[in-house]
Amino acid sequence: MSTATEPIDEILKRGYDAGFVTDIEQEYAPPGLNEQIVAFISEKKNEPEWLLAWRLKAYRHWLKMTEPRWAKVSYPEIDYQDICYYAAPKSKDDAPKSLDEVDPELLATYEKLGIPLHEREILAGVAVDAVFDSVSVATTFRAKLAEVGVIFMSFSEAVQEHPELVKKYLGSVVPIADNFFSALNSAVFSDGSFVYIPKGVRCPMELSTYFRINAAKTGQFERTLIVAEEGSYVSYLEGCTAPMRDENQLHAAVVELVAHKDAQIKYSTVQNWYPGDENGKGGIFNFVTKRGLCEGERSKISWTQVETGSAITWKYPSCILKGDNSIGEFYSVALSNHRQQADTGTKMIHLGKNTRSTIISKGISAGHGQQTYRGGVKIMRGATNARNYTQCDSLLIGDKCGAHTVPYVDVRNSTSQLEHEATTSRIGEDQLFYCRQRGLSEEDAVSLIVNGFAKQVLKELPMEFAVEAQKLLGVSLEGAVG
Amino acid sequence: MTQQPQTLLDSIPASFDTGPQWLRSVRKSAAEVLRERGLPDKKTEEWRFTSVRPLVATEFARADAEAPKLVSPAPKGVTVRSLRQVLEQEPARLEGRLALGESEHFAALNTALFTEGLWIHVAAGVVVEEPLQLIHEPPKTTEPGVSYPRVLVTVESGSEATLIETYPGENPGQLTNSVVEVELGRNAKLNHVRIHENPGLQVGRVEARQEADSSYRSVVLTLGGALLRFDVRALLQGQGAECRLDGAYLVDGNDHVDHHTVVEHQAPRCQSDQTYRGIASGRGTAVFDGVVFVHRGAQKTEAHQENRNLLLSDTATVHTKPHLEIDTDDVICSHGATVGSLDESQLFYLRTRGIPEELARAMLTYAFIEEVVDRVSHEPTRDRLREAVLARIPAGEAVRGAS
Numbered sequence: 001m002s003t004a005t006e007p008i009d010e011i012l013k014r015g016y017d018a019g020f021v022t023d024i025e026q027e028y029a030p031p032g033l034n035e036q037i038v039a040f041i042s043e044k045k046n047e048p049e050w051l052l053a054w055r056l057k058a059y060r061h062w063l064k065m066t067e068p069r070w071a072k073v074s075y076p077e078i079d080y081q082d083i084c085y086y087a088a089p090k091s092k093d094d095a096p097k098s099l100d101e102v103d104p105e106l107l108a109t110y111e112k113l114g115i116p117l118h119e120r121e122i123l124a125g126v127a128v129d130a131v132f133d134s135v136s137v138a139t140t141f142r143a144k145l146a147e148v149g150v151i152f153m154s155f156s157e158a159v160q161e162h163p164e165l166v167k168k169y170l171g172s173v174v175p176i177a178d179n180f181f182s183a184l185n186s187a188v189f190s191d192g193s194f195v196y197i198p199k200g201v202r203c204p205m206e207l208s209t210y211f212r213i214n215a216a217k218t219g220q221f222e223r224t225l226i227v228a229e230e231g232s233y234v235s236y237l238e239g240c241t242a243p244m245r246d247e248n249q250l251h252a253a254v255v256e257l258v259a260h261k262d263a264q265i266k267y268s269t270v271q272n273w274y275p276g277d278e279n280g281k282g283g284i285f286n287f288v289t290k291r292g293l294c295e296g297e298r299s300k301i302s303w304t305q306v307e308t309g310s311a312i313t314w315k316y317p318s319c320i321l322k323g324d325n326s327i328g329e330f331y332s333v334a335l336s337n338h339r340q341q342a343d344t345g346t347k348m349i350h351l352g353k354n355t356r357s358t359i360i361s362k363g364i365s366a367g368h369g370q371q372t373y374r375g376g377v378k379i380m381r382g383a384t385n386a387r388n389y390t391q392c393d394s395l396l397i398g399d400k401c402g403a404h405t406v407p408y409v410d411v412r413n414s415t416s417q418l419e420h421e422a423t424t425s426r427i428g429e430d431q432l433f434y435c436r437q438r439g440l441s442e443e444d445a446v447s448l449i450v451n452g453f454a455k456q457v458l459k460e461l462p463m464e465f466a467v468e469a470q471k472l473l474g475v476s477l478e479g480a481v482g
Numbered sequence: 483m484t485q486q487p488q489t490l491l492d493s494i495p496a497s498f499d500t501g502p503q504w505l506r507s508v509r510k511s512a513a514e515v516l517r518e519r520g521l522p523d524k525k526t527e528e529w530r531f532t533s534v535r536p537l538v539a540t541e542f543a544r545a546d547a548e549a550p551k552l553v554s555p556a557p558k559g560v561t562v563r564s565l566r567q568v569l570e571q572e573p574a575r576l577e578g579r580l581a582l583g584e585s586e587h588f589a590a591l592n593t594a595l596f597t598e599g600l601w602i603h604v605a606a607g608v609v610v611e612e613p614l615q616l617i618h619e620p621p622k623t624t625e626p627g628v629s630y631p632r633v634l635v636t637v638e639s640g641s642e643a644t645l646i647e648t649y650p651g652e653n654p655g656q657l658t659n660s661v662v663e664v665e666l667g668r669n670a671k672l673n674h675v676r677i678h679e680n681p682g683l684q685v686g687r688v689e690a691r692q693e694a695d696s697s698y699r700s701v702v703l704t705l706g707g708a709l710l711r712f713d714v715r716a717l718l719q720g721q722g723a724e725c726r727l728d729g730a731y732l733v734d735g736n737d738h739v740d741h742h743t744v745v746e747h748q749a750p751r752c753q754s755d756q757t758y759r760g761i762a763s764g765r766g767t768a769v770f771d772g773v774v775f776v777h778r779g780a781q782k783t784e785a786h787q788e789n790r791n792l793l794l795s796d797t798a799t800v801h802t803k804p805h806l807e808i809d810t811d812d813v814i815c816s817h818g819a820t821v822g823s824l825d826e827s828q829l830f831y832l833r834t835r836g837i838p839e840e841l842a843r844a845m846l847t848y849a850f851i852e853e854v855v856d857r858v859s860h861e862p863t864r865d866r867l868r869e870a871v872l873a874r875i876p877a878g879e880a881v882r883g884a885s
Contacts, residue, residue, distance in 0.1 A: 070527070072807075379821075381796060396811035399778070406805040409819055414793040417822040420804070426811040 032081045035059065038187050041086045045156045045191075048163055054171070058186030061177040068180055071343035072372040072404055073312050075285060083250060085188040085221070150203050150234075151196035155223050158194035165196055169227050173256040173293045173320070181252040181314075182289040185221045189254065192223035197232040197263070206462050208237040222253040228263035230296065235266040237465055249274075251310075252287045261296025261323065266304070268461050270469050273309035278367070280339025283311025290317035294326035294355075302329040303346065304460045306469040311340060316374065318347035321355035321383075328357040331457040335473060336369030336401070345375035345392075345406075350383035350416070361392040362454050364473075365401035372404040379416045386416040394424040395453050397446075447474040487541035487626065491520065494594055502573035508580065512590040522587050531769045531801045532711055532740040537683065542657060545620075545627025550600055553615035559608030560643070565599035565632060576601070579634055581689075582661060588685040588711070592630045592661040599632030602645070606638035606667070613644035613675075613860045620651040620658060620680065631660040635674075639667035639693075644675070646863055651680035654708050660686040666696035668720065675858050677867065678704040678712065687713045694720030694749070701857045702729035705870055706737045706766075715744040718752040718780075727756045730854040732874050733766025733798065740769035743787075747780040756787040759851040761875075762798035769801045774815060776808040783810070787817040792824065792850050844877040 030037075038059050042052040067078070145152050151162060159166050176186050197203055228234055251273065257265050267290075276283025286309075292301035303317040313336075319328030330346035348357035363371040373392045394403035405422045427449055435445035450473055451458070458466055494513045498506040521538050522529035556562045568576055582589045604610060618631050637643055649658060658680065666672060670693070678684060684707055690698040698716055716725040727743050745754040760768045774785045791800045804817040824846050832842035848871065855871060858864040872878035 394806075394808070396808065396813070399781070399811045401811065402807070402809040404805065404807040405817065407803060407819070409800070409802040409821060411791070411793055411800045411821040412796070412798075414796050414798065414823050416793075417820075419818070419820045419822075420802075421818040422804075422806065422816060424806055424808050424813060424815040426813065 031084050033059075033083070033085055033188065037085055041188055041190065044086060045159070047159055050167060051159060054176070055187050058176045058183050059188075062180065062183035062187055065177070065180045065183055071314050071374070072370065072406075073314065073341040073343050075312050075341075078250060078285070080184075086190060144204065148201050148204060149198040150201060151194065152207055153194055155189070155192040155194050155225070158225075162194070162196070165227065166194065166225070169225055169256065169258055171256075173258060173291045174254050174289050179289060181287040182254050185223065185252045185254045185289070189221045189223040192225075192253070194224075195226040195234060195236060197228045197234045199229040200231045201229075202232065203234040206235045206237055208239070220249070220251045220253070222251075224253070224255040226256070226265055226267070227258045228260060228265050228299075230260045231262040232260075233264045235268070235462060237268050237462060239270040239272070239465065239468070250285050250287070253289070255288070255290040255317075257292035257301055259292065259294050259296065259299035259301050259326075262298045263296065264300045264302075265292065266302045267292070267317070268465055269303075269305040269307075270461075270465050270472065271305065271307045271309050271313075272472055275309050275338065275340050276311040278338045280311065280368075283340070284309065285312045286310035286315060287312075288315040290315065291320065292318070292328070293320045294323050294328060294352075296326070297323040297352075298325045299323050300327040300329075302327075302331075302460070304331040304457065305333070306457070306461070306465075306472065307332065307334040307342060307344060308472045310342070313340075313342035313344050315344045316346055318349070319357065320349045320351065321357065321386075322351045324352040325354045326352055327355070330357075330359045330361070331460045332361045333364070333454040333457045333469070333473070334362070334371060335364040335366075336371045337366045339368050341370040343372040343374055345373045347376040348378070348388060350377075350379045350386040350388070353382070353384045354386070355383055356387045357389075359388070359390040359392070360456055361390075362457055363392065363394040363403055364397070364450060364453070365394065365403045366397040367401060369401045370404075371402065372406060373422075374406045374408075376408040377410070377418060377420070379411045379413050379418065381412045383413050384415050386413060386418075388416075388418045390418075390420040392422045393453070394422070395450065396424065396426045450474075487543040489539060489541055490537060490591060490628070491516065493542070493544070493628075494591070498594075501569055502577070504577045505569065505573070505580065509594045512582075512594040515590050516587065516594065519587065528586065528742065528771070531767070532709070532738065534709075536709065537657065540626055542626045542628035543623065544629075545623050545656065546597060546629045550616050550618050550631060550633070553617060554612070556614070557610050557612055559605045559641075560610055560614065561601075561603040561605070563601045563603070565601055565634065566597065568601055576634070579636070579663065579665065580632075581663065582687070586713070588659050589661050589687045589713075592632060592659050592687075596630040596632040596661070599634070601634045602636070604637045604641045604643045604670075607640045608638075608643075609641065610643040613646045613673075613863070615646045615648070617648045617650065618658065618660065620653060620656045624653065624655070626655040626657070628657040628659065631658065633660075633662045635662065635664045635672065637664070637666050637670040637672050640669045641667070642671040644673040644860060646675040646677070646860060648677045649680050649684060649686070651682055654682035656680075657683040658686070660684075662686075662688045664688065664690040664698065666690065666692045666698055666723075668693045669695045671697045672699070673859060674698065674700045675860070675863060676700065676702045678702070678707060678710060679870070680710075681706055682708055684710045684712070686711070688715070690714075690716045690725065692716065692718050692720060692723040692725065695722040696720065697723070698725040699857075700725070700727050700729075701854065702727075702741070703855070703867055703871075704729070704731040704739050704741070705874060706733060706735070707739050708737065710737075710739040711742075712740070713742045713744070715746070716754065717746045717748060718754065719748050721749045722751045723749065724753040725755075726857075727754070727758075728854050728857050729758045730851040730871075731758075731760045731768055732851075732871065733760070733762050733768045734764040734874065735766060736764070737766040738769075739767075741771070743772040745774045745785060747774070747776040747783045747785060750780055751782045752780065753783075754785045754787075756789075757854060758789045759854050760789070760791040760800065761794065761847060761851060762791060762800050763794035763876075765795075765797045767799045767801070770819075771803045772805070772817070774806050774808075774817070776806075776810055776813055776815065778809045780810055781812040783813040783815070785813070785815045789819045790850070791819075791821045792847065793821055794823065794847070840877045841880045844875055844881045847875050848872060848878065848881050
C-alpha cells in the first residue's frame, strides 16, 4: 500500500484554505483579566448597571473555579492573563447602516470565504448577522423580520433595546456558575446574537450568523440567546471559519435556548475553526456551553452540528426536557484529523412526562486525531414514559487515531425506556474496493463512504448548510485511507 | 490476629518488616498509594455512583477467617497451597505474581494487608473435569470486621479448569475485600464462576492476565448486597486470547451494587465479549461501568459489550456507563445498553395464552437474566443459581412450578 499512500499523504497535508488575515485596526482591551477589564468591557458597550453586576458576579465565581480536566483532550496550560478580552473593529463608532457602508476589507474577507453577503441576501434568502470578532457589523433583513415581530439582533443591541427580555432570560438556562468556561464567558462576553420569536410566529426565514475570529491573541466570547414563545418556530444556523494563526486562540461561547409551550427551535452548526497544522501547532480551543430548555409542553429543541475544525473541541449541546411531551434531539458529525482532539456529545435531562430524546452521533477519526463521544441521559423520577434512543458510531481511518465512546445513563423511572448502542470500526475495505472497481478514485470513494456514514445527520441540516457540510467533510478527509 | 478495631486507612502499618523483599516493596508502594489518595469519594470517576462513606469512618476489627478451602480434595494435576506457606518456604516462586500494589484503592488495601490466601496451580496440559469449588466463609463475629481474602490461580499452558467461588454470609457488618489474580498460560482455559450471596459489605476484584490463545470466561452472579463493588479486569496480552465476561445482578430493598468490567486489548487478534444483565426493584441502586480499551497495535480486535437493565420500581435507580476507548483502526467494536421495564407486548402475549399476570411477569423477569445463568456449565451450580434467582423474583416460585 506504500505507493498508494503518497498522494493521500499529500492531501492529508493540504493547507487550510480559509487561512488568511485581514488587516484592520483593532481596538483592544489590554491583555489580562480583572474587575477593571470586566468593567471596561461593560462600559465600552454602554451596558446598564445590572449587567455589570451580573458580569462581576460571574467573574468572582470564576475566580473560585478550576478548569475542568475530565475531558479526554490534552492541551498546554492556558494563561488567562495573557488573553485580550475585548477587540472591536475601529469603525464601530460610525457603525454602517447598510452593506455599502461596511468596510470593504471586511467584505473582501467574506468574499474569500465564499459568503458574499449581498449575494446571499438575494440568493439564499438568509438574514446574516455577521460577527467580525466581537462586534456585529452587518445585519440584514431586519425589516422583513420586524414585520412579523421577530427580534434578531446582536446581543449588545438587544441589551440596549430590549433590556427586559435580556434580563429575564440571560443565565436562565446556563447559570453563572454552571462551569468554568461559562462563568468566564458570563464575565467577559463581548457580543453575540439575540433572537426572540413572539407567540405563534413561524420565523419566515432561516436565521444565520457567521463567526470569524480575526485578531491574534483575542479570545472570542460569544453569547447567544434564543427565546421562542408559545407556538413559535425558528431555525437558526451558525457557521464559522477562522484564518490561519500560530498561536492558540481561546473560544468559549455560551448558547442558551428557551422553548415555551408548543415552540420549536432548530439550531444547526457547521464549525470549521482553524484546526492547527498537521503537527498540532496553532488551532482554536473551542470550549462551548450550549444548552436548551424545553420549558413548555410539547416544545422541541433540536441540535445539529458538523464539527470539523478546532484543535480542541469541548462541547456538549444539551436539552433539559422540563415540559411534558417535550422533545430533545441531537445530531452530530464530528471529524478529527491530524492532531485534532474532540470531546463532544450531549446531555438529555428528562424531567417531564412522555419526554422523548434522540441522539445520533457520528465520529470520524483520521491521522492522529482523537475523538470522544461523551453523553449523558438522565431520566428523573417524575419522567413517566420517557423515551431515549442513542446511537453513536465511530469510523477510524489510520492506525494512529483514536475513537472513544463514553455514555452515562441514569434512570430513575420504571416506565421509561432507554436504548444506547454504539459501534466502532474502520472504513470498510470491501466498500472501498467496490468503489475503486467501479472506477472511482480512492479520494472519491472515501468521500462517498464517509458522506454515507454521516448521512443520517447531514440530512437534518437545512439545505444551505448541507452542501457546505458535505464539501467540508470531503475536503477534510479525501483519501485519508492509507 | 488480635487487634483493636481501626479504620481502614489507619490499619495500614507504617512499615513492612516481614516476608520476602519483593513483597515488602509491593506492599510499601500499595501503602504509599493509599496514603496519598485515601479512599475514593464522589469525585473519583470510578466511584461516582457508589459512596464508600459508611466504610471510611467505621472501625473494623481484623477478622480474617482461615484460608479458604476447596470443597473437595484437589484433583490430579492441581496443587492447592496456602499463600502464607509458599511465601515462607519458596517466596521466589510468587515473585511478580502477587501484584496490584499500585492499582485502585481497595485492591491496594488488600495487597498491603492480606495475611493468608490460596495458590491454586494447574499443571501444564491438564484438563480438570470437576470444578474446583471455593467457599469464602466469613468470620462468625458480630462486631464489624474486615477480611482480605487473596487467591492466585495459575493455569499453565494447554490446561483447562473451572473455578466456582462463593461468597456467602449473613452478617451485614462484615466487610470482605477480596482479590483474585488469574494467570493463564498459552492456550490455557479457565471458566470462573463467582457468586455473591453476602447481603453485607463486599469489595472484590478479579484480574486475569492472559497469554496467547488463552481463554477466560467469567460468570458473576450478585444476589443483592448492602454495598457491593466488584471489578473484573481481563488483560489480553498474547495474540489470539479471548475473554467472555458475563454477569447478572439483582437489587431490592436498599441494596447498592456496582459492577465494573475492564478489558484491555493489548495484542492483535484478540476477542472479547460481555453480557451483563440487571434487575432493579425496591429502593435498590444498580451501577454498571464497562470499558474496552484497544491499545495501539492491537489490530484485528473484536470486542462487544452489552448491558441490559430491567427497572421494576420507581424508587430504584440504574446507572450504566459502557464505554469504548479505541486507539487503532482495524477493529470491530460495539456496545449497547438499555434500561426499561417489561415489554408490554410480551406480557400481553403470555396473558392471551391464559397465563396469570403475576406469573407472566415473573416468567419474563426470570427470562431476562436466564441467559447469564445458563452460561454456568456446571449443572448442580446452575440449578442452585436458578433457585437462588427465582427466590428473589416476585412470584418466582410460581415459575419454578410452571416449568
